[in-house]
Amino acid sequence: MERSYDDELKDRDFGDYIYETPYWIIFLAPNQSNIGTCVIALKRHYGSLSGLKDEEWVDFGRTVKQLENTFKKVFKPTLFNWGALMNADYLNENPDPHVHWHLIPRYKEKIEFGGIIFEDPYFGSMHPRPILKIPQTIRKKIIDEIKKNL
């Protein structure tokens, strides 16, 4: 039986659904060490950026603009890291990667949201840091803020 993209995406732990565009689905990432970190996953199941169609790139570009503009209103990050790494899947014996982007808002100053202080101690670099899981109630508030400001 052919798997739907819903099945594909559910297995991948991209986070909580926020909204979707014609070709992409935007999730609030599991790791919120930088508040607002998102995963932007291709709706169809495909494994590398080199197979994206022109219209998928154009739609991605519009999504970049929409998300950056939304975040500038909501959490006011200093800048945005965007990356499509494809790393983790290749640690499996039979890699079956799915195209997705990481959007990591970066903050020069710490910010408070829902009673939690979010700091970005390695602002200006990609130094690894521990995963930060936050309560589901705060995740829902973050998603609501994003959706209100799209």
Next chain:
Amino acid sequence: MERSYDDELKDRDFGDYIYETPYWIIFLAPNQSNIGTCVIALKRHYGSLSGLKDEEWVDFGRTVKQLENTFKKVFKPTLFNWGALMNADYLNENPDPHVHWHLIPRYKEKIEFGGIIFEDPYFGSMHPRPILKIPQTIRKKIIDEIKKNL
């Protein structure tokens, strides 16, 4: 006097020119700890992804495909990391970022080129590692290989 994009790019140490497309210039990055690491810089001077035009995204997508296909022929990496981070510039007091992408080919097995062994000990992750500078003669050979296989 208005600065040309040539001036902008020269100041930024993106590496050695390889080729260009209508909207992007491809450089061999200074750091070759993963052989073939490139920087893909926007020709016009602009500071964030959210200002890219549709035609710049489409051209970028075609460049992604061209570079990935070329590398599959030349150095045969296992996968590709793509990222637009914008980090370093924001460490300056007056940030003046210029849109550019990092293409980092990742290798599950070590490879030899020009008498140098290139290893990727953190394959599957983004763990930081020391910068690897290689002789200009080898850089030129890498560029020649890429250009021959575009």
